[in-house]
Amino acid sequence: MLTPLAAALSGCTDDKWPEGMKSIIWDRDTCVRCNMAISDRRFAAELRGGPKDTVFKFDDPGCLVFWLEEKRERFPWMDDASTRLWVADYNSKSRDEMVWHDPRQVRYVTRTSPMGYNYAAASEAGTDSLSYDEMRQQTLAKGK
Structure with a gap:
């Protein structure tokens, strides 16, 4: 027989995350580059790969x-086909209903972002949106 805590935890799954993606613990996990807490779900991203599936x-x-x-x-190994990348859709309804995309396959719109790079992935993007390569080139040109 399970204790009440064990029973509650046994129902916890990562089914709201894409296959292979590790869940993000909002306001606790930090960005590997800037060390800022990942709080704004609209801009979160993740990479998983390498020999240790890091x-x-x-x-x-x-x-x-x-x-x-x-x-x-x-x-x-980042260029290997086995490396997986995800970026949150800016228009996701809530933290429990996130939509995730391959960052190289989605369009980007200008939005104020946590670190001031000011791009957000959006599946419903207008004609003024940018491809990943365009967003990448503009971001690198800005520097930081």
Whole structure:
């Protein structure tokens, strides 16, 4: 027989997260690049890969872009097909109803973001939206 606490915890699953994605503990997990708490769900991102299937979490798509640029030589596996990336859809309804995208396959809109890179992934983006490559080039050109 399960104790009440064990029974409550046994119902906890990561079913709201895409397969392979590690859950983000909002306001507690920190960005691997800037060390800021990941609080604003609209800008969260994650990378998982490498020989140890390591997870890296980000509070802003710009932090993901810079981290990928800065760590490419150290972690050559980032370009492997087995490396998985996710970015939150800015228009997700709530923390319990998040929509996640491959950051390289979604469009980006200008929105004030936690670290001031000011791009958000949005599946419902207008004609003024940017591709990942355009957003990446503009983010790297800004610097930080």
